[in-house]
Amino acid sequence: MFHALLALGVGAAWLTGDEAPAIGRHTAAGYGVAALIAFRVAWGFVGGRWSRWSAFPLLRRAEGPGHSTTAAWSALAAIGIVAGLVVTGVIVLGGEELRGPMAGLPDPSSAVVVHTVHSALAWAILAWLGVHLAGVAKQSLAERQNLARGMVDGKKRTSEPGVPARAGVAALLAGSAAGLVGWTGTRELAEVGDPLPADPIYDEACGECHLAFPPRLLPAASWERTLDESGHHFDEDLALDPDVSAHLRAWLVANAAETRIDEHAVRAAPIAGAPLRITGTEPWKTAHQGIPDAVWESPDVKSPIRCKSCHPDAAEGRFDGAFAAIPSPEDR
Amino acid sequence: MRPFLFLLAGAALAAPPAVDGLLAQYTAAGAQPFDAARGEALWNKTFPDPEGGAARACTTCHGPALSSAGEHVKTGEPIDPMNAAGRLADAEKIEKWFGRNCRWTYGHECTPQEKGDFLLYLTGGAK
Numbered sequence: 001m002f003h004a005l006l007a008l009g010v011g012a013a014w015l016t017g018d019e020a021p022a023i024g025r026h027t028a029a030g031y032g033v034a035a036l037i038a039f040r041v042a043w044g045f046v047g048g049r050w051s052r053w054s055a056f057p058l059l060r061r062a063e064g065p066g067h068s069t070t071a072a073w074s075a076l077a078a079i080g081i082v083a084g085l086v087v088t089g090v091i092v093l094g095g096e097e098l099r100g101p102m103a104g105l106p107d108p109s110s111a112v113v114v115h116t117v118h119s120a121l122a123w124a125i126l127a128w129l130g131v132h133l134a135g136v137a138k139q140s141l142a143e144r145q146n147l148a149r150g151m152v153d154g155k156k157r158t159s160e161p162g163v164p165a166r167a168g169v170a171a172l173l174a175g176s177a178a179g180l181v182g183w184t185g186t187r188e189l190a191e192v193g194d195p196l197p198a199d200p201i202y203d204e205a206c207g208e209c210h211l212a213f214p215p216r217l218l219p220a221a222s223w224e225r226t227l228d229e230s231g232h233h234f235d236e237d238l239a240l241d242p243d244v245s246a247h248l249r250a251w252l253v254a255n256a257a258e259t260r261i262d263e264h265a266v267r268a269a270p271i272a273g274a275p276l277r278i279t280g281t282e283p284w285k286t287a288h289q290g291i292p293d294a295v296w297e298s299p300d301v302k303s304p305i306r307c308k309s310c311h312p313d314a315a316e317g318r319f320d321g322a323f324a325a326i327p328s329p330e331d332r
Numbered sequence: 333m334r335p336f337l338f339l340l341a342g343a344a345l346a347a348p349p350a351v352d353g354l355l356a357q358y359t360a361a362g363a364q365p366f367d368a369a370r371g372e373a374l375w376n377k378t379f380p381d382p383e384g385g386a387a388r389a390c391t392t393c394h395g396p397a398l399s400s401a402g403e404h405v406k407t408g409e410p411i412d413p414m415n416a417a418g419r420l421a422d423a424e425k426i427e428k429w430f431g432r433n434c435r436w437t438y439g440h441e442c443t444p445q446e447k448g449d450f451l452l453y454l455t456g457g458a459k
Contacts (some may be wrong), residue, residue: 209408211409235406236435236436237382239428239431303408306408
């Protein structure tokens with residue numbers, strides 16, 4: 001069963017690896033595979049007789065119904081490649097998407113390199129699969145049994161006496177592995193595409209002259225300062241009603257950059273100096289570097305403050321790179 | 333008082349109830365009879381920027397005519413035409429924007445007289 005699940009998990013990850021919108025499913029598959037690998041490694045220490053690492057005939061001759069030497073090395077290679085995929089995957093997730101257990105830790109340019117390794121390993125496992133299928137077919141013919149059926153019933157026909165299935169240990173181990181990975185994974189999965197916080201009072205009070213900027217784009221200190229200085233907000237005296245002001249302050253601070261882990265919030269949280277202007281912050285400037293002045297001055301854009309000119313999902317509070325496009329005169 | 337105000341509004345469309353309420357308030361605060369022409373003149377008048385930038389008028393953001401689609405001069409955010417349906421339906425909003433926009437355009441609050449003149453002009457009062 002482990003084998004079948006692993007094959008499904010790796011297969012699912014393989015099929016969802018290429019498109020940006022499928023990243024949620026891809027990481028879900030990856031977390032599933034991580035749990036399975038963790039289980040298998042542990043099982044190799046406490047599992048059924050022929051599953052243990054001690055039973056793997058890596059450097060000696062195989063005996064009994066367990067893995068042959070070739071099979072042992074092959075299994076180890078598979079586990080190694082897949083484990084590598086999991087580790088590189090978590091690094092890429094943390095460095096490029098700023099999500100998951102390593103969110104924000106790897107620097108983005110290193111993450112890109114690791115991404116190449118991750119892709120290479122994906123091809124490696126495909127190559128391995130080819131060899132593996134050939135090997136299982138050949139061995140099934142030689143032994144005159146359908147070895148692949150062992151994936152379903154966990155048994156192999158053999159002249160040796162049976163070994164106890166150790167189902168209890170298996171269940172405990174599987175549960176722990178899944179729980180451990182789930183603990184890091186489920187919070188991350190909740191972030192993927194979950195609705196962003198919205199507040200009708202904020203939209204009304206702060207969304208009439210410009211986009212009601214999502215609070216996670218600035219640290220809490222910036223929002224506090226914005227409200228402290230609402231009497232001269234970019235040359236306007238907002239004259240906010242005190243109740244409205246208090247409500248805005250509480251909501252903005254509760255949803256500021258420090259309160260989330262996603263690619264925008266993680267970059268905004270460490271901004272120092274409580275700046276008021278989002279377009280003056282380092283993360284914004286980095287994200288928009290290389291855009292010529294002519295674009296900002298063009299009639300379709302007019303100003304960096306007009307996020308919607310290029311970000312169709314700005315009103316929802318997202319600025320997904322996959323949808324961003326500089327408008328051209330032909331779009332009019 | 334009310335019939336007199338309607339008389340002043342002349343052949344124009346009936347003002348929304350929010351506007352009526354505000355006009356009554358302004359009158360109670362001692363404003364003289366309102367005049368749409370005076371409102372129009374003030375709407376179009378330019379005032380200097382205290383920081384030395386471009387001069388500004390109501391039309392700077394709201395556009396040259398009441399039917400113009402306006403645009404926030406700094407942010408480019410679109411502003412519905414002043415004569416669009418449903419405009420001026422909320423007294424609190426009217427007061428809020430009078431507050432902000434008079435302060436920004438003129439540097440001080442508008443008097444009840446000025447606000448009344450504006451409302452008459454904006455609701456199509458007789459000239």
